[in-house]
Amino acid sequence: MYDLTTRDIKYLAGVGPQRASLMNKELNIFSLQDLLYYFPYKYVDRSKVYQIREIDGNMPYIQLKGRILSFETIGEGRQRRLIAHFSDGTGVVDLVWFQGIKFIVGKYKVQQEYIVFGKPTVFNGRINLAHPDVDPVSELVISSMGMQPYYNTTEKMKRGFLNSRAIEKMMATVMQQLQEPLVETLSPGIVSAYHLMSLTEALRNIHFPQSPELLRKAQYRLKFEELFYVQLNILRYSKDRQRKYRGYVFENVGAVFHTFYEKNLPFELTGAQKRVLKEIRQDVGCGKQMNRLLQGDVGSGKTLVALMSMLLALDNGYQACMMAPTEILANQHFETIKEMLYGMNLRVELLTGRVKGKKREEILSALLTGDIHILIGTHAVIEDSVRFSSLGLVVIDEQHRFGVAQRARLWTKNERPPHILVMTATPIPRTLAMTLYGDLDVSVIDELPPGRKPISTIHQFDNRRESLYKFIGKQIEEGRQIYIVYPLIEESEKIDLKNLEEGFMHIREEFPQYQVCKVHGKMKAAEKDAQMQLFVSGQAQIMVATTVIEVGVNVPNASVMVIENAERFGLSQLHQLRGRVGRGADQSYCVLVTGYKLAEDTRKRLEIMVRTNDGFEIAEADLKLRPAIWKVRNKVVWHSI
Template sequence: MENLNTSIQYVKGVGPKRAKKLKRLNIKTVEDMLYYFPRTYEDRRKLNSIKECRNGEKVNLKVIVSGSPVIYRPRRGLSITKVPVKDETGLAFLVWFNQEYMAKNFKIGEILRVNGKVKIAYNEIQIQNPVFDKNDRKGEKVGKIIPIYPLTEKLSNNEMIKIANNVLKNYIDKVEDCLPDVIRKNFNLISVNDALKNIHFPKDRKCYIKARQRLVFEELLILQLGLLMIKENYSNNKNGIKFNKVDEIKKFINTLPFELTNAQKRVFKEIEQDMESDKPMNRLVQGDVGSGKTIIAVLSMLKAVMSGYQAVMMAPTEILATQHYESIKEFLNNYNIEIELLVGSVPDKRKKEILKKIKEGKIDIVVGTHALIQDTVEFDKLGLAITDEQHRFGVRQRAKLTQKGLNPDVLVMTATPIPRTLALILYGDLDISIIDELPPGRKKVETYAVNSKMKKRVYDFVKKQIKEGRQAYIVCPLVEESDSLDIKSATELYEELSNEYFTDLRLALLHGKMNAKDKDEIMAKFKNHEIDILISTTVIEVGVNVPNANIIVIENAERFGLAQLHQLRGRVGRGKYQSYCILINDSNSKVARERMKIMERTNNGFVISEKDLEIRGPGEFFGTRQHGIPDLKIGNIFRDMDMLKQAQKLALKILEEDRHLQSEKYKKIKNKIINLFKDKIKDISFN
């Protein structure tokens, strides 16, 4: 394997300058280049005739040079080189701009294979800036399938093709196949060498499909084995806590000012069964924005405390942790239960007191942020650990929280609806409960996508709502101006709106760079209706609950993924008033338009998550870097779901046979896993 680590600089045709450019694409070694796959392909095998040329289309032609090249200079700084060509169906011209040297390349009577874009101008067919092979040879540029690579500045596709060619020619034999013959045979997979050759330069569609199938299967198998081994590392087979049946819970549910939905009842029943068994609970509760996960957490914590144990709940931000703390206190105010908030902004003196009381068992429920997983936090008798907005925490953080007790029951909650099949694969160690029903009377948030030309009308509508007593959010993607992106920053927008559109209203600015105290102060003021319009970055994305706010305007909506837009929309529609979400989108891209349409059409988070995965794949959707899940180079969890299921089945079977992959048979697979996860999860040992 040593040679695969050779610097890309030493590959024929690269050198130090190109190596710098390749580094921008994360290609530093020969191996990086072998696994840097084309994003698409151009089929240049089928030849067209001149007669078939249509304006704007790309064509492949076999032509004869029918006259001498001519150079025109219509104005200073512009030269046009034209070469007349013909076939049996008609005449055309090969055209280059500011490339006069091209004229020396052609002789009358020469046969060319040409590929280029057709431009019909002044009643003549032009093939502009074409590539060509001479003497009717099926050469490098025409007559075969050409890979198209993701590029960087000043690095052309032709250069990438040459580099890929040289790497394959000189290094392909150094690649070792990590899959044992028996696996390849059972799943009808080609060798890794053939797969790499054919993914870069497929002879035909069949070869490409076989190559992709092999590489995707290997990638997903390595991913699944890695995840399962990590989970195995964290899980333990010891007995869990057997919690009591608590009659008080029924009474508590009956005193609630609302009735639980059937979905909430079903999910809590599943949790109760888990808690009353002696197997540690490991459950994921998914529920769309506003489906009522908090009350499920409260019921679970009440059960734990009434069985004589402590409970802890970890949220990703201070705002959300504070909100949970306040909700839980309100729900349980008739019970003699000690509840505390532990976040970074708690003064040191107070923090010491809280830590002492937690250790002595004088605090029953602790709500907090990452501050909870510090070594200084020790529990007397932790029975239940809840993580909210699970996708914001990594595998390790979740484990660190559970290690605060002796096999406590674990509940993870998320408002990012994940398609069930995908959740089963990503959270293989968790049972899954889904709250797939919204409380009755919750109105659909009316959603509209408009462009910037409508801004004045949008702001007038916001003003009208505020005059009626409501409040509004206006969300921006950035905090400060960006040179690289033409996007209004939150700070700039705040200044503009305060001085122009909403001079008579109370505005405030909220963003992630503020300290927690200031953030909390602003949110408290907004909640208490001391602020009419909150201009914010996505810091309000998770969990903020202001029932009087009924309108959210999202600037540069094209900059957000679907799941994030849906989360932001969930900030409104929490009260009794009709709510609105207005997406300001100035992008003409197909993806942006598609996202806006989906948002206008549906409020269902599960439908949105499916579409989000479809449009942009899982990496962004999950923030998988935080999961410790590496990015996929060729597989797509959505598109390759069937293969993913096969890979998961095989991964489980392999680990049953050889739990730590210690046999010779799986040695190469193990090395691949270590390599893939080494930068992601540092404290995992694969013994």
């Protein structure tokens, strides 16, 4: 068996110390194994060789076989370029280089036969291929007449002539050295049971696929391996946690819980809420530390379930804590929970970065004595100075804003770690929930409270803006408030999109009789909160914002969400933005504004948004339309673990 783990990349033919150093720094590639696991990001079919007389400037990529007739240098300074006149006997094309001219002239020879690959364009009536791949016929790498892999590289690497083609040649060299099979990473039983390719064949076909079918099988084998070890890591992490961390036992469902249920419960619990509460009660009563993800769509009643879970802690003599990602959201939870607990003899306090001096000292002291029953706050609650008398349960709102390491810091607040309940309104495909949050058990609230009106979603082209503004004006006249979301803060030279600063001025001109506030991520926290408060209090009728409001405040009076350049957002993000409205008793609307020219997958996204309000259905569709995004999310989560 061939072992790649200890073979340094610098000893591979054609690499050397200088290139190896560049690959170490730029791609984190040190060994031959690292190199083989650096997979292509795309493939281009190079199975066909065209004749020059067949090609035109509208073709995507073409491959030619012929000879260089002559070289010619044209222009001065930045306009200087090298042209190689290339012919296959049926016509002539120009191969053009704007950089590395001396290197190119020294490398390629007149009248030698080459395979050329590139994208054709027309300039001055002649077919051009700018910076094409050029290989002597005698030195073709494995892929040149089949599916060619393309590898991501950095600008520093390109300046050092380490482009995708160079990496491909390195891969070819490694493959030629693989005379023996690689050491298998999966047991023979697993390989056989799941009809998997061997590791050696999978790596050969991921870099140099002999056919689309073999490429698919190679990808399946390597994805299977990655997910297998992710799941193994989950199991190890879970077993370690269960072994190390015993949990408090909440035996009683006592007076606090019953009083709230009988006198303060704002509405009848849904079947899903009752089911989730039962799962939580089983967790906190079994003697092991609870680590549970509470997943529910916008408006499904997660906060109520979290509060009732905290009341279980209080009934058993423990304190509870809720963490939110922003001060304004923490303040919203504080006000909501205080209102829900009205008339009950329970002390609820708010601790954020703004709470200082005497008030802060008073809260820290009351936490230690146990006088505070429920603490609500931001990252401030995980500071070392914050100590509890007996912290039994921690609720974390919007897990993706904190991460595993920050969550673990809460465990040090007691000798025995508190139970952890994580809430998220971000829809996660059911098929991925266990992978993304593998250290957590998963509960789902998949039912909305009765009487909640579904949000009406409309796709509108931007040439109908006048009718949109009339609709907004009518809604404001009826006492409602409006969100308008832009994808950019300022104008961009690179992309033609509506931007917030221009939009803010335009909306103020269009609605001079109303107050318009704006919120974006570059604002200082205090300024952002002040603008948010204008909207929450009802002083401002229109909020112009970026996606900073994706996870945000609860404004039941807001009835319209307008999303400019909606084609720039993914399905899950559109759904999160839509969830800012529809929180009151009135009919709410989401208007997706786009131009006419839309790609097919964009049209599908918008059609799904118009058709359904179900966050889980939307997340599943997003997974199918943009699998790479979910792969990145998955890698980010597991990197943090």
